[in-house]
Amino acid sequence: MTSRPAHRPGRPLGRFSAAAPPHARRSTDEWLVALGADARFVADVLGDLAEGYVARAATGGRFAASCWYGGEVVRSTPHIVGHTLANVARRGTPGQRVRLAGLIATLALVASALVAAVLTRDGPPARFAVNAGHGGGADVGVVVNHRTPVRIALQVLDSAGHQLDATGVRYAWMSGMRIPVSARGEVTCTRRGDAVVRAMLGALAMELAVHCEPLRKLLGDGAKYVLLGDTTQLLHVEGTALDGRPAERLASRVRVLDRSIATLAGARIMPRRAGRTVMVVEAGNERMTVPLMVVERTRSLAALAPDGHPLALLVRLAMGEVVRLPVAVGHLWIEYVAESSTASAVYFDTDGAPCWAEPMAVPGARARLECNARASGATVALVATEGAAAGLLVLRSAP
Amino acid sequence: MTSPSIGSLELTILLAVARLGDEAYGVAIRRDLAERTAREHSIGAVYTTLQRLEDKGLLRSRSSEPLPVRGGRSRRCFALTGAGARALQEARAQAASVWAGVPPLGPKRA
Numbered sequence: 434m435t436s437r438p439a440h441r442p443g444r445p446l447g448r449f450s451a452a453a454p455p456h457a458r459r460s461t462d463e464w465l466v467a468l469g470a471d472a473r474f475v476a477d478v479l480g481d482l483a484e485g486y487v488a489r490a491a492t493g494g495r496f497a498a499s500c501w502y503g504g505e506v507v508r509s510t511p512h513i514v515g516h517t518l519a520n521v522a523r524r525g526t527p528g529q530r531v532r533l534a535g536l537i538a539t540l541a542l543v544a545s546a547l548v549a550a551v552l553t554r555d556g557p558p559a560r561f562a563v564n565a566g567h568g569g570g571a572d573v574g575v576v577v578n579h580r581t582p583v584r585i586a587l588q589v590l591d592s593a594g595h596q597l598d599a600t601g602v603r604y605a606w607m608s609g610m611r612i613p614v615s616a617r618g619e620v621t622c623t624r625r626g627d628a629v630v631r632a633m634l635g636a637l638a639m640e641l642a643v644h645c646e647p648l649r650k651l652l653g654d655g656a657k658y659v660l661l662g663d664t665t666q667l668l669h670v671e672g673t674a675l676d677g678r679p680a681e682r683l684a685s686r687v688r689v690l691d692r693s694i695a696t697l698a699g700a701r702i703m704p705r706r707a708g709r710t711v712m713v714v715e716a717g718n719e720r721m722t723v724p725l726m727v728v729e730r731t732r733s734l735a736a737l738a739p740d741g742h743p744l745a746l747l748v749r750l751a752m753g754e755v756v757r758l759p760v761a762v763g764h765l766w767i768e769y770v771a772e773s774s775t776a777s778a779v780y781f782d783t784d785g786a787p788c789w790a791e792p793m794a795v796p797g798a799r800a801r802l803e804c805n806a807r808a809s810g811a812t813v814a815l816v817a818t819e820g821a822a823a824g825l826l827v828l829r830s831a832p
Numbered sequence: 833m834t835s836p837s838i839g840s841l842e843l844t845i846l847l848a849v850a851r852l853g854d855e856a857y858g859v860a861i862r863r864d865l866a867e868r869t870a871r872e873h874s875i876g877a878v879y880t881t882l883q884r885l886e887d888k889g890l891l892r893s894r895s896s897e898p899l900p901v902r903g904g905r906s907r908r909c910f911a912l913t914g915a916g917a918r919a920l921q922e923a924r925a926q927a928a929s930v931w932a933g934v935p936p937l938g939p940k941r942a
Contacts, residue, residue, distance in 0.1 A: 480905035481858040481875045505875055512876025749874050
Protein backbone atom coordinates (compact mmCIF):
# COMPACT_ATOMS: atom_id res chain seq x y z
CA MET A 434 0.00 0.00 0.00
CA THR A 435 1.31 3.38 -0.85
CA SER A 436 0.38 6.53 0.95
CA ARG A 437 0.78 10.11 -0.10
CA PRO A 438 3.54 11.74 2.00
CA ALA A 439 2.24 14.24 4.51
CA HIS A 440 2.86 17.78 3.48
CA ARG A 441 5.28 19.65 5.67
CA PRO A 442 4.28 23.22 6.59
CA GLY A 443 6.51 25.71 4.90
CA ARG A 444 6.89 23.63 1.72
CA PRO A 445 5.19 24.73 -1.51
CA LEU A 446 2.00 23.01 -2.59
CA GLY A 447 2.62 22.80 -6.31
CA ARG A 448 2.25 25.93 -8.45
CA PHE A 449 0.71 29.15 -7.20
CA SER A 450 -2.65 30.19 -8.49
CA ALA A 451 -2.77 32.69 -11.35
CA ALA A 452 -3.30 35.50 -8.85
CA ALA A 453 -0.32 34.60 -6.70
CA PRO A 454 1.79 37.61 -5.70
CA PRO A 455 4.73 38.20 -8.01
CA HIS A 456 7.30 38.54 -5.24
CA ALA A 457 6.25 35.71 -2.95
CA ARG A 458 8.87 33.14 -3.91
CA ARG A 459 9.90 30.34 -1.61
CA SER A 460 13.49 31.58 -1.83
CA THR A 461 12.44 34.64 0.19
CA ASP A 462 11.53 32.39 3.12
CA GLU A 463 14.75 30.44 2.80
CA TRP A 464 16.86 33.58 2.47
CA LEU A 465 15.37 35.17 5.59
CA VAL A 466 15.62 31.94 7.58
CA ALA A 467 19.24 31.52 6.48
CA LEU A 468 19.95 34.97 7.90
CA GLY A 469 18.49 33.90 11.22
CA ALA A 470 14.80 34.90 11.05
CA ASP A 471 12.35 32.64 12.85
CA ALA A 472 10.95 30.28 10.16
CA ARG A 473 7.42 30.36 11.63
CA PHE A 474 7.39 34.17 11.86
CA VAL A 475 8.58 34.47 8.25
CA ALA A 476 5.96 31.97 7.03
CA ASP A 477 3.20 33.83 8.91
CA VAL A 478 4.13 37.26 7.51
CA LEU A 479 4.68 36.07 3.93
CA GLY A 480 1.55 33.91 4.10
CA ASP A 481 -0.56 36.89 5.15
CA LEU A 482 1.02 38.97 2.38
CA ALA A 483 0.16 36.29 -0.19
CA GLU A 484 -3.38 35.94 1.10
CA GLY A 485 -3.91 39.69 1.15
CA TYR A 486 -2.54 39.98 -2.39
CA VAL A 487 -4.95 37.33 -3.72
CA ALA A 488 -7.92 39.00 -2.02
CA ARG A 489 -7.04 42.46 -3.35
CA ALA A 490 -6.22 41.21 -6.86
CA ALA A 491 -9.69 39.65 -7.01
CA THR A 492 -11.45 42.87 -6.05
CA GLY A 493 -9.18 45.74 -7.19
CA GLY A 494 -6.95 44.23 -9.84
CA ARG A 495 -3.32 43.16 -9.87
CA PHE A 496 -1.83 46.64 -10.00
CA ALA A 497 -3.64 47.75 -6.81
CA ALA A 498 -2.70 44.44 -5.19
CA SER A 499 0.95 44.88 -6.15
CA CYS A 500 0.96 48.42 -4.72
CA TRP A 501 -0.54 47.17 -1.47
CA TYR A 502 1.96 44.29 -1.40
CA GLY A 503 4.94 46.60 -1.86
CA GLY A 504 3.69 49.01 0.79
CA GLU A 505 3.16 46.20 3.28
CA VAL A 506 6.65 44.81 2.62
CA VAL A 507 8.14 48.24 3.33
CA ARG A 508 6.04 48.70 6.50
CA SER A 509 6.85 45.23 7.79
CA THR A 510 10.58 45.30 7.05
CA PRO A 511 11.59 47.04 10.32
CA HIS A 512 9.62 44.46 12.30
CA ILE A 513 11.15 41.56 10.36
CA VAL A 514 14.64 43.02 10.85
CA GLY A 515 14.04 43.60 14.58
CA HIS A 516 12.57 40.15 15.03
CA THR A 517 15.46 38.57 13.11
CA LEU A 518 18.08 40.38 15.20
CA ALA A 519 16.36 39.34 18.44
CA ASN A 520 15.99 35.76 17.21
CA VAL A 521 19.66 35.51 16.19
CA ALA A 522 20.75 37.04 19.49
CA ARG A 523 18.66 34.50 21.46
CA ARG A 524 18.75 31.33 19.39
CA GLY A 525 21.00 31.92 16.34
CA THR A 526 23.63 29.44 15.20
CA PRO A 527 27.20 30.68 14.65
CA GLY A 528 26.64 30.42 10.90
CA GLN A 529 23.51 32.60 11.09
CA ARG A 530 25.37 35.15 13.20
CA VAL A 531 28.21 35.29 10.69
CA ARG A 532 25.79 35.68 7.76
CA LEU A 533 23.81 38.39 9.53
CA ALA A 534 27.00 40.23 10.53
CA GLY A 535 28.15 40.01 6.90
CA LEU A 536 24.85 41.42 5.67
CA ILE A 537 24.94 44.26 8.23
CA ALA A 538 28.55 45.04 7.29
CA THR A 539 27.64 45.05 3.59
CA LEU A 540 24.67 47.34 4.19
CA ALA A 541 26.82 49.65 6.32
CA LEU A 542 29.43 49.71 3.54
CA VAL A 543 26.83 50.52 0.91
CA ALA A 544 25.33 53.24 3.15
CA SER A 545 28.82 54.70 3.77
CA ALA A 546 29.55 54.68 0.05
CA LEU A 547 26.26 56.46 -0.65
CA VAL A 548 26.97 59.08 2.04
CA ALA A 549 30.50 59.56 0.70
CA ALA A 550 29.15 59.91 -2.83
CA VAL A 551 26.68 62.55 -1.69
CA LEU A 552 29.31 64.45 0.33
CA THR A 553 31.92 64.41 -2.43
CA ARG A 554 29.64 65.22 -5.33
CA ASP A 555 30.54 68.33 -7.25
CA GLY A 556 28.49 71.48 -6.82
CA PRO A 557 28.08 74.41 -9.22
CA PRO A 558 31.13 76.63 -9.96
CA ALA A 559 31.68 78.99 -7.01
CA ARG A 560 35.13 80.55 -7.50
CA PHE A 561 38.32 80.62 -9.53
CA ALA A 562 41.76 79.74 -8.20
CA VAL A 563 45.21 80.32 -9.66
CA ASN A 564 47.25 77.21 -10.43
CA ALA A 565 50.29 76.78 -8.19
CA GLY A 566 52.69 77.04 -11.12
CA HIS A 567 51.46 80.51 -11.97
CA GLY A 568 52.57 82.39 -8.87
CA GLY A 569 51.33 83.23 -5.42
CA GLY A 570 47.53 83.29 -5.72
CA ALA A 571 44.59 85.38 -6.83
CA ASP A 572 45.76 88.43 -4.85
CA VAL A 573 48.99 88.69 -6.86
CA GLY A 574 47.48 87.41 -10.07
CA VAL A 575 49.27 85.28 -12.60
CA VAL A 576 53.00 85.52 -13.35
CA VAL A 577 53.97 84.67 -16.94
CA ASN A 578 57.66 83.93 -17.49
CA HIS A 579 57.17 82.33 -20.91
CA ARG A 580 58.43 83.97 -24.06
CA THR A 581 55.96 81.90 -26.10
CA PRO A 582 52.13 81.78 -25.87
CA VAL A 583 50.98 80.03 -22.69
CA ARG A 584 47.57 79.21 -21.20
CA ILE A 585 46.63 80.84 -17.92
CA ALA A 586 44.51 77.79 -16.98
CA LEU A 587 42.69 78.96 -13.88
CA GLN A 588 41.11 76.29 -11.69
CA VAL A 589 37.34 76.29 -11.19
CA LEU A 590 36.19 75.19 -7.74
CA ASP A 591 32.78 74.57 -6.20
CA SER A 592 31.87 75.89 -2.75
CA ALA A 593 33.35 72.77 -1.12
CA GLY A 594 36.68 73.25 -2.92
CA HIS A 595 36.22 70.40 -5.44
CA GLN A 596 37.97 71.07 -8.72
CA LEU A 597 35.58 71.24 -11.66
CA ASP A 598 36.05 71.07 -15.42
CA ALA A 599 37.56 74.38 -16.53
CA THR A 600 37.38 73.91 -20.29
CA GLY A 601 34.39 76.27 -20.49
CA VAL A 602 36.22 79.26 -18.97
CA ARG A 603 36.52 82.20 -21.39
CA TYR A 604 39.08 85.00 -21.16
CA ALA A 605 39.31 88.58 -22.46
CA TRP A 606 41.86 91.39 -22.14
CA MET A 607 40.51 94.26 -20.01
CA SER A 608 43.20 96.89 -19.34
CA GLY A 609 46.91 97.55 -18.73
CA MET A 610 49.68 96.53 -21.09
CA ARG A 611 48.30 95.39 -24.44
CA ILE A 612 48.88 91.63 -24.72
CA PRO A 613 47.19 89.09 -26.99
CA VAL A 614 44.66 87.01 -24.99
CA SER A 615 42.73 84.21 -26.68
CA ALA A 616 39.23 83.19 -25.55
CA ARG A 617 40.71 79.97 -24.15
CA GLY A 618 43.19 81.89 -22.01
CA GLU A 619 46.38 81.83 -24.08
CA VAL A 620 48.46 84.93 -23.38
CA THR A 621 51.62 86.06 -25.13
CA CYS A 622 54.17 88.15 -23.21
CA THR A 623 56.99 89.68 -25.22
CA ARG A 624 58.09 92.25 -22.65
CA ARG A 625 57.84 93.17 -18.99
CA GLY A 626 54.51 94.73 -17.88
CA ASP A 627 51.14 94.16 -16.21
CA ALA A 628 47.72 93.58 -17.78
CA VAL A 629 44.25 92.85 -16.40
CA VAL A 630 42.38 89.87 -17.88
CA ARG A 631 38.76 88.89 -17.21
CA ALA A 632 37.89 85.19 -16.73
CA MET A 633 34.25 84.14 -17.16
CA LEU A 634 32.30 80.91 -16.68
CA GLY A 635 28.52 81.39 -16.77
CA ALA A 636 27.63 83.87 -14.03
CA LEU A 637 31.06 83.47 -12.44
CA ALA A 638 33.59 86.16 -13.37
CA MET A 639 36.94 87.38 -12.01
CA GLU A 640 39.46 89.98 -13.05
CA LEU A 641 43.04 88.97 -12.51
CA ALA A 642 46.35 90.69 -12.98
CA VAL A 643 48.73 89.11 -15.48
CA HIS A 644 52.34 90.00 -14.66
CA CYS A 645 54.45 89.53 -17.79
CA GLU A 646 58.11 88.89 -17.11
CA PRO A 647 59.47 86.72 -19.94
CA LEU A 648 62.74 85.04 -18.92
CA ARG A 649 65.96 84.82 -20.86
CA LYS A 650 67.83 82.68 -18.36
CA LEU A 651 67.61 80.96 -14.97
CA LEU A 652 70.45 81.34 -12.47
CA GLY A 653 71.21 79.22 -9.40
CA ASP A 654 73.84 78.57 -6.73
CA GLY A 655 75.36 75.55 -8.40
CA ALA A 656 75.63 72.22 -6.60
CA LYS A 657 74.10 72.15 -3.11
CA TYR A 658 75.70 70.24 -0.26
CA VAL A 659 73.37 69.65 2.68
CA LEU A 660 74.22 67.93 5.94
CA LEU A 661 71.80 65.19 6.95
CA GLY A 662 69.58 66.69 9.66
CA ASP A 663 70.18 70.29 8.53
CA THR A 664 66.90 71.82 7.36
CA THR A 665 68.12 75.42 7.15
CA GLN A 666 69.39 75.23 3.57
CA LEU A 667 67.37 77.11 0.95
CA LEU A 668 67.39 76.76 -2.80
CA HIS A 669 68.04 80.16 -4.37
CA VAL A 670 66.79 80.66 -7.89
CA GLU A 671 67.01 83.86 -9.86
CA GLY A 672 66.15 84.77 -13.40
CA THR A 673 67.26 87.27 -15.99
CA ALA A 674 64.44 88.93 -17.91
CA LEU A 675 64.46 89.48 -21.67
CA ASP A 676 65.54 93.08 -21.11
CA GLY A 677 68.64 91.85 -19.25
CA ARG A 678 67.51 93.01 -15.84
CA PRO A 679 66.93 90.57 -12.93
CA ALA A 680 63.42 89.15 -13.00
CA GLU A 681 61.27 90.49 -10.17
CA ARG A 682 58.70 87.70 -10.24
CA LEU A 683 59.32 84.04 -10.89
CA ALA A 684 56.60 81.43 -11.26
CA SER A 685 58.88 78.45 -10.90
CA ARG A 686 58.29 74.78 -10.34
CA VAL A 687 60.98 72.80 -8.54
CA ARG A 688 61.14 69.05 -8.06
CA VAL A 689 63.71 66.65 -6.65
CA LEU A 690 64.29 63.67 -8.90
CA ASP A 691 64.95 61.24 -6.03
CA ARG A 692 62.54 62.13 -3.24
CA SER A 693 64.01 59.44 -1.00
CA ILE A 694 67.15 61.60 -0.67
CA ALA A 695 65.48 64.97 -0.13
CA THR A 696 62.21 66.81 -0.56
CA LEU A 697 61.35 70.48 -0.78
CA ALA A 698 59.13 72.52 1.52
CA GLY A 699 58.79 75.65 -0.55
CA ALA A 700 62.41 76.68 -1.13
CA ARG A 701 63.66 74.80 1.95
CA ILE A 702 65.61 71.59 1.28
CA MET A 703 64.59 68.75 3.58
CA PRO A 704 67.29 66.03 3.54
CA ARG A 705 66.09 62.46 4.13
CA ARG A 706 69.12 60.25 3.56
CA ALA A 707 72.70 60.56 2.32
CA GLY A 708 73.09 60.44 -1.44
CA ARG A 709 73.18 62.43 -4.66
CA THR A 710 70.29 63.62 -6.74
CA VAL A 711 69.24 66.56 -8.85
CA MET A 712 66.74 69.36 -8.35
CA VAL A 713 64.99 70.45 -11.54
CA VAL A 714 63.86 74.07 -11.69
CA GLU A 715 61.46 75.22 -14.43
CA ALA A 716 60.20 78.73 -15.06
CA GLY A 717 58.71 79.93 -18.31
CA ASN A 718 60.61 78.30 -21.17
CA GLU A 719 63.72 77.87 -19.05
CA ARG A 720 64.91 74.76 -17.25
CA MET A 721 67.85 74.38 -14.89
CA THR A 722 69.23 71.42 -12.94
CA VAL A 723 70.90 71.82 -9.56
CA PRO A 724 72.95 68.88 -8.25
CA LEU A 725 72.09 68.08 -4.64
CA MET A 726 74.28 66.05 -2.35
CA VAL A 727 73.06 65.06 1.11
CA VAL A 728 76.06 64.17 3.25
CA GLU A 729 76.50 62.55 6.65
CA ARG A 730 78.39 64.50 9.27
CA THR A 731 81.73 63.07 10.42
CA ARG A 732 84.58 64.15 12.68
CA SER A 733 87.41 62.57 10.71
CA LEU A 734 88.52 62.43 7.10
CA ALA A 735 89.75 58.89 7.84
CA ALA A 736 86.18 57.68 8.41
CA LEU A 737 85.36 57.30 4.71
CA ALA A 738 84.78 53.69 3.73
CA PRO A 739 85.35 52.52 0.12
CA ASP A 740 82.13 53.05 -1.85
CA GLY A 741 80.57 54.59 1.26
CA HIS A 742 78.26 57.61 1.44
CA PRO A 743 79.84 61.05 1.16
CA LEU A 744 80.83 62.50 4.52
CA ALA A 745 81.23 66.09 5.61
CA LEU A 746 83.21 67.85 8.28
CA LEU A 747 82.25 71.26 9.64
CA VAL A 748 85.25 73.58 9.46
CA ARG A 749 85.80 76.79 11.46
CA LEU A 750 89.22 78.38 11.07
CA ALA A 751 90.64 81.74 12.15
CA MET A 752 92.83 83.53 9.63
CA GLY A 753 96.18 81.73 9.31
CA GLU A 754 94.95 78.80 11.35
CA VAL A 755 95.97 75.38 10.10
CA VAL A 756 94.17 72.10 10.69
CA ARG A 757 95.83 68.84 9.69
CA LEU A 758 93.62 65.80 9.16
CA PRO A 759 94.53 62.15 8.45
CA VAL A 760 92.89 60.81 5.29
CA ALA A 761 91.61 57.31 4.54
CA VAL A 762 93.44 55.02 2.18
CA GLY A 763 92.07 55.15 -1.36
CA HIS A 764 91.26 57.48 -4.17
CA LEU A 765 89.42 60.46 -2.65
CA TRP A 766 87.87 63.74 -3.55
CA ILE A 767 87.95 66.42 -0.89
CA GLU A 768 86.03 69.62 -1.45
CA TYR A 769 85.78 72.73 0.67
CA VAL A 770 82.37 74.45 0.36
CA ALA A 771 82.36 77.87 2.02
CA GLU A 772 79.24 79.01 3.84
CA SER A 773 77.37 81.40 1.62
CA SER A 774 77.63 84.14 4.29
CA THR A 775 81.42 84.00 4.42
CA ALA A 776 83.97 85.12 1.87
CA SER A 777 86.74 82.91 3.15
CA ALA A 778 89.51 81.22 1.21
CA VAL A 779 91.43 78.08 2.09
CA TYR A 780 94.58 76.40 0.86
CA PHE A 781 95.23 72.65 0.88
CA ASP A 782 98.56 71.16 1.78
CA THR A 783 99.19 67.43 1.67
CA ASP A 784 101.71 65.07 3.18
CA GLY A 785 102.21 61.37 2.42
CA ALA A 786 99.83 61.10 -0.51
CA PRO A 787 99.92 62.21 -4.12
CA CYS A 788 97.24 64.91 -4.44
CA TRP A 789 96.14 67.30 -7.15
CA ALA A 790 94.71 70.52 -5.86
CA GLU A 791 92.32 72.83 -7.64
CA PRO A 792 92.73 76.08 -5.73
CA MET A 793 89.98 78.59 -5.11
CA ALA A 794 89.59 81.04 -7.91
CA VAL A 795 87.92 83.61 -5.66
CA PRO A 796 87.09 83.66 -1.95
CA GLY A 797 83.77 81.94 -1.27
CA ALA A 798 84.05 79.54 -4.20
CA ARG A 799 84.96 75.86 -3.93
CA ALA A 800 88.40 74.38 -3.50
CA ARG A 801 88.91 70.78 -4.65
CA LEU A 802 91.55 68.21 -3.90
CA GLU A 803 91.93 64.78 -5.45
CA CYS A 804 94.18 62.39 -3.50
CA ASN A 805 95.27 58.81 -3.96
CA ALA A 806 96.58 57.67 -0.58
CA ARG A 807 98.07 54.19 -0.99
CA ALA A 808 99.04 53.74 2.67
CA SER A 809 97.76 55.02 5.99
CA GLY A 810 99.44 58.01 7.58
CA ALA A 811 98.75 60.51 4.81
CA THR A 812 97.41 63.87 5.95
CA VAL A 813 95.76 66.88 4.45
CA ALA A 814 96.23 70.34 5.91
CA LEU A 815 93.74 73.16 5.49
CA VAL A 816 94.86 76.76 5.89
CA ALA A 817 92.59 79.83 6.07
CA THR A 818 94.34 82.35 3.88
CA GLU A 819 91.96 85.32 3.75
CA GLY A 820 90.11 86.00 6.93
CA ALA A 821 88.26 83.40 8.96
CA ALA A 822 87.01 80.34 7.08
CA ALA A 823 83.73 78.57 7.74
CA GLY A 824 82.24 75.82 5.66
CA LEU A 825 81.95 72.15 4.90
CA LEU A 826 84.76 69.83 4.01
CA VAL A 827 83.07 67.18 1.86
CA LEU A 828 84.78 63.85 1.44
CA ARG A 829 83.80 61.17 -1.08
CA SER A 830 85.33 58.28 -2.93
CA ALA A 831 86.47 59.16 -6.43
CA PRO A 832 84.26 57.51 -9.04
CA MET B 833 -1.32 35.58 40.64
CA THR B 834 -0.78 38.86 38.82
CA SER B 835 -0.99 38.77 35.00
CA PRO B 836 1.95 40.10 32.99
CA SER B 837 1.58 43.74 32.09
CA ILE B 838 0.19 44.36 28.63
CA GLY B 839 0.31 47.37 26.37
CA SER B 840 -2.42 49.03 24.41
CA LEU B 841 -1.84 47.16 21.10
CA GLU B 842 -1.42 43.91 23.01
CA LEU B 843 -4.76 44.45 24.73
CA THR B 844 -6.47 45.30 21.44
CA ILE B 845 -5.09 42.15 19.79
CA LEU B 846 -6.04 39.96 22.76
CA LEU B 847 -9.58 41.30 22.48
CA ALA B 848 -9.62 40.60 18.72
CA VAL B 849 -8.47 37.02 19.32
CA ALA B 850 -11.20 36.63 21.96
CA ARG B 851 -13.84 37.93 19.53
CA LEU B 852 -12.71 35.91 16.49
CA GLY B 853 -12.52 32.56 18.31
CA ASP B 854 -11.46 29.78 15.91
CA GLU B 855 -10.97 32.29 13.07
CA ALA B 856 -8.25 34.26 14.89
CA TYR B 857 -5.33 34.29 12.47
CA GLY B 858 -3.23 37.14 11.07
CA VAL B 859 -5.40 38.42 8.22
CA ALA B 860 -8.62 38.23 10.25
CA ILE B 861 -7.03 39.88 13.28
CA ARG B 862 -5.72 42.74 11.13
CA ARG B 863 -9.15 43.17 9.54
CA ASP B 864 -10.79 43.27 12.97
CA LEU B 865 -8.27 45.82 14.23
CA ALA B 866 -8.78 48.01 11.16
CA GLU B 867 -12.57 47.96 11.60
CA ARG B 868 -12.49 48.78 15.29
CA THR B 869 -9.57 51.20 15.54
CA ALA B 870 -9.67 52.71 12.03
CA ARG B 871 -5.94 52.03 11.81
CA GLU B 872 -4.10 49.73 9.42
CA HIS B 873 -1.40 47.99 11.43
CA SER B 874 1.38 46.43 9.37
CA ILE B 875 1.54 42.66 9.17
CA GLY B 876 4.96 42.72 10.78
CA ALA B 877 3.70 44.77 13.73
CA VAL B 878 0.73 42.43 14.32
CA TYR B 879 2.84 39.25 14.20
CA THR B 880 5.54 40.76 16.44
CA THR B 881 2.83 41.51 19.03
CA LEU B 882 1.18 38.08 18.62
CA GLN B 883 4.59 36.44 19.12
CA ARG B 884 5.18 38.53 22.26
CA LEU B 885 1.77 37.61 23.69
CA GLU B 886 2.52 33.94 23.02
CA ASP B 887 5.89 34.29 24.74
CA LYS B 888 4.11 35.83 27.74
CA GLY B 889 1.79 32.82 27.86
CA LEU B 890 -1.36 34.80 27.10
CA LEU B 891 -1.94 33.16 23.69
CA ARG B 892 -1.33 29.76 22.19
CA SER B 893 -1.27 28.91 18.51
CA ARG B 894 -1.69 25.99 16.11
CA SER B 895 -0.94 25.69 12.41
CA SER B 896 -3.60 24.83 9.85
CA GLU B 897 -3.08 22.72 6.76
CA PRO B 898 -0.99 24.49 4.09
CA LEU B 899 -3.18 26.59 1.80
CA PRO B 900 -2.63 27.47 -1.88
CA VAL B 901 -3.98 30.97 -1.27
CA ARG B 902 -1.05 31.52 1.11
CA GLY B 903 1.52 30.24 -1.35
CA GLY B 904 1.53 26.84 0.27
CA ARG B 905 1.98 28.17 3.78
CA SER B 906 -0.13 27.33 6.81
CA ARG B 907 -2.32 29.71 8.75
CA ARG B 908 -1.41 30.14 12.38
CA CYS B 909 -4.58 30.32 14.44
CA PHE B 910 -4.39 31.88 17.87
CA ALA B 911 -6.47 31.25 20.99
CA LEU B 912 -6.52 32.74 24.46
CA THR B 913 -4.88 30.76 27.22
CA GLY B 914 -6.25 30.81 30.75
CA ALA B 915 -3.69 33.47 31.62
CA GLY B 916 -4.80 35.48 28.60
CA ALA B 917 -8.43 35.33 29.67
CA ARG B 918 -7.48 36.41 33.18
CA ALA B 919 -5.41 39.27 31.80
CA LEU B 920 -8.42 40.50 29.84
CA GLN B 921 -10.66 40.30 32.90
CA GLU B 922 -8.12 42.23 34.94
CA ALA B 923 -7.79 44.83 32.21
CA ARG B 924 -11.55 45.25 32.07
CA ALA B 925 -11.80 45.57 35.87
CA GLN B 926 -8.93 48.02 35.92
CA ALA B 927 -10.53 50.12 33.19
CA ALA B 928 -13.85 50.13 35.05
CA SER B 929 -12.07 51.15 38.24
CA VAL B 930 -10.19 53.91 36.47
CA TRP B 931 -13.35 55.22 34.81
CA ALA B 932 -15.47 54.97 37.95
CA GLY B 933 -16.71 58.32 39.19
CA VAL B 934 -16.00 60.15 35.99
CA PRO B 935 -19.08 62.27 35.17
CA PRO B 936 -20.46 62.21 31.62
CA LEU B 937 -18.00 64.08 29.41
CA GLY B 938 -19.06 66.72 26.98
CA PRO B 939 -19.15 70.46 26.42
CA LYS B 940 -19.97 72.38 29.59
CA ARG B 941 -23.20 74.30 29.66
CA ALA B 942 -23.15 77.87 30.82
